[in-house]
Amino acid sequence: MKHYDIGIIGGGISGIMCAFELIKHKNDLQICIFEKGNSILNRKCPLTEDKSKKCLKCPSCAIMEGFGGCGSFSDGKYNFTTEFGGWLNEYLSNEEVMELIEYMDKILVEFGATTKRFTTRTPKARELGKICLQNDLHLLQSEVKHLGTENNLKIMTNIYNVLKDKIDIKHHTEVDNISLENNKYILNTNLEKYCCNFLISAVGRVGSEWFADQCKKLNINLTSNQIDLGVRIELPYEIFSHITDEVYEAKLHYYTKKYNDLVKTFCMNPKGHVVTENTIGVLTVNGHSYSDESLKSDNTNFALLVCNKFTSPFNEPLKYGKYIATLSNMLGDGVIVQRFGDLVKGRRTNEKRMQKSFTRPTLQSANAGDLGLVLPKRCLDNIIEMIYSLDNIARGTANYDTLLYGVEVKFYSARPELDNKLETKYPNFYAIGDGAGITRSLSQAAASGIYVARNILDKLTPS
Ligand SMILES: Cc1cc2nc3c(=O)[nH]c(=O)nc-3n(C[C@H](O)[C@H](O)[C@H](O)COP(=O)(O)OP(=O)(O)OC[C@H]3O[C@@H](n4cnc5c(N)ncnc54)[C@H](O)[C@@H]3O)c2cc1C
Structure with missing residues (x-):
């Protein structure tokens, strides 16, 4: 040996x-x-x-x-x-x-x-922080x-x-x-x-x-008692450019009015790409961006995550996240993408509706679908409230064509x-x-x- x-x-x-x-x-x-x-x-x-290929696992x-x-x-x-x-x-x-x-x-x-x-x-960044605060959004320092x-x-x-x-x-x-x-x-x-x-x-x-x-x-x-669950947002670069040009990545925290739950932006990628990742056997989403100008896209993406902390008797957050990601994979045959307008109206985004979207998805293998059938109501309500809140500091976040990919799960080991x-x-x-x-x-x-x-x-x- x-x-x-x-x-x-x-x-x-x-x-x-x-x-x-x-x-x-x-x-x-x-x-x-x-x-x-x-x-x-x-x-x-x-x-x-x-x-355009699907994950081969x-x-x-x-x-x-x-x-x-x-x-x-x-x-x-x-x-x-x-x-x-x-x-x-x-x-x-x-x-x-x-x-x-x-x-x-x-x-x-x-x-x-x-x-x-x-x-x-x-x-300039401090001024941004002030505007965020005026809208009850908290820009973390980094x-x-x-x-x-x-x-x-x-x-x-x-x-x-x-x-x-x-x-x-x-x-x-x-x-x-x-x-x-x-x-x-x-x-x-x-x-x-x-x-x-x-x-x-x-x-x-x-x-x-x-x-x-x-x-x-x-x-x-x-x-272990926590898991972050949510979606990846994709929208035209211009909507967040006044923020990303200054601080590159804005970590924004917000407590929703409806449930007092913490929702946060995470992993912001100006002119980036949305990608699929295989997390412990299930397909979830993530994002990244190149520094080479020629490899950049026209969109910015970031995660919107809702923090879930469980109390007794439940102590298997990993299983909970895996369960929801599996449901999403089952309904969407992989990752689901939905337009914000369709989500709010309570209707599925289908191929035809997706074609109408001015925001073109960078993850082509995602299937148009309905995240309303995947995410728990509380999580979905939190995400929708956060999108409207972000719209106050980056007008256009709540546009009909803002894309939501699901699901993004951050497992805490x-x-x-x-x-x-x-x-x-x-x-x-x-x-x-x-x-x-x-x-x-x-x-x-x-x-x-x-x-x-x-x-x-x-x-x-x-x-
Ligand atoms: C797509 C993506 C984008 C990200 N972007 C960022 C970012 O921009 N900024 C940021 O701060 N963080 C980012 N993160 C998170 C960041 O990558 C991680 O926090 C960091 O890599 C953790 O490092 P680590 O060494 O703990 O684990 P890892 O980087 O996960 O490395 C663990 C390694 O252990 C190996 N391993 C596991 N089990 C075994 C075993 N039993 N035997 C042998 N080998 C084993 C695995 O194969 C793996 O290579 C991103 C993550 C992903 C997936």
């Missing part, structure tokens, strides 16, 4: 940054990243070539899995904030989290990332960098080319089981058995169900009990990134990886 000092399960940004920081400071460490997906050089979604989804993780084909919006994108500040101070994010950014810049940032602190889908992939490839010579990276290697023998961690994979002194779980959302099962088996306490070093109750066993339920963004996932690397280096350095 091959032995490593450090085993990292998952080659997403959290695992990559962890390995990078470890090897940078201690180059004699034997480190292995176990990644169930493909190498960054071979990751390719069959839909990239033909966008490949055994390993090239979008979600592989070196670089689910962030590789994202447009790389790196947020510099603790206001959203994760809960690392429940373990560290805000200042410490920000230091880690800034440190991570320096690494990305070394590998080719832009230095340009958008901020909510300019006089700085953001947009790397662009094509650049994000290049940067990940550059990092891969450096790391591959310093550590072992095992692709197509899925860890099936974790066990503990004589204070060492034994990893059973689909190929071989491995052993390591330090173990880091960095499995992302795609591996979160599996990791939760491992935690249950190892008697590590888990908490169950969170294992971790101490403030992100270590489980088992010594030298850590959990980082989205799969540990402690982050929900590239920057905080990366920060968690660097943080754990530093904690391990501290342990390895004799005082």
Whole structure:
């Protein structure tokens, strides 16, 4: 059985940054990243070539899995904030989290990332914030960098080319089981058995169900009670241009009058594209945008998500989200798209009505349908109220031809009990990134990886 000092399960940004920081400071460490997906050089979604094709549900989804993780084909919006994108500040101070994010950014810049940032602190952005407030919408404070889908992939490839010579990276290697023998961690994979002194779980959302099962088996306490459910909005770029030109991505929070539920905008993509993703076996929607002008579309897209927190006796939010996404897939034979005007009138958008739409969908494989038959009434009411509210700050959001794609679900991974070093109750066993339920963004996932690397280096350095 091959032995490593450090085993990292998952080659997403959290695992990559962890390995990078470890090897940078201690180059004699034997480190292995176990990644169930493909190498960054071979990751390719069959839909990239033909966008009208339906998702083929490949055994390993090239979008979600592989070196670089689910962030590789994202447009790389790196947020510099603790206001959203994760809960690392429940373990560290805000200042410490920000230091880690800034440190991570320096690494990305070394590998080719832009230095340009958008901020909510300019006089124009502050004025926008005021207009939002006057309409009971709350613009969260942040700085953001947009790397662009094509650049994000290049940067990940550059990092891969450096790391591959310093550590072992095992692709197509899925860890099936974790066990503990004589204070060492034994990893059973689909190929071989491995052993390591330090173990880091960095499995992302795609591996979160599996990791939760491992935690249950190892008697590590888990908490989970939330899911965000909603739609992706697509409208002409001009409608939001006064906002996106200034802050690029506006994170807006709103409490509905009807239910006092939180609805938020998420992942805004000016001149972007709506895409399908295969989330734990169901088709959901997402969005991204390129930085290359020639690859941009005429539309802006963003998610509108309603936060659902469940109380006793129900504690399976993941199943709830999966159930609704499955219903949507069943009715729409994949992703559904509907015009806002049709939704409000309570009628289905069909092919004929879709043809009349001035807003042309960027996701051609979506089928015209009726989201009213999919989303629970409360969720739908919240989304409609939020659209009218956004119309006050971006006139035209509530136009008949605004497109709604469904469903978009943001699963929150169950969170294992971790101490403030992100270590489980088992010594030298850590959990980082989205799969540990402690982050929900590239920057905080990366920060968690660097943080754990530093904690391990501290342990390895004799005082
Ligand atoms: C389409 C899309 C767009 C996004 N856009 C943005 C954005 O612009 N800005 C932003 O901040 N965030 C964005 N996100 C979210 C962001 O990508 C994630 O927050 C981030 O990638 C989480 O990193 P991670 O390392 O925790 O997990 P991941 O990136 O999910 O990586 C986990 C890796 O672990 C592997 N794995 C899982 N289980 C196992 C196992 N048992 N054995 C071996 N390997 C395993 C998976 O194959 C995967 O490669 C986006 C996400 C998607 C899907």
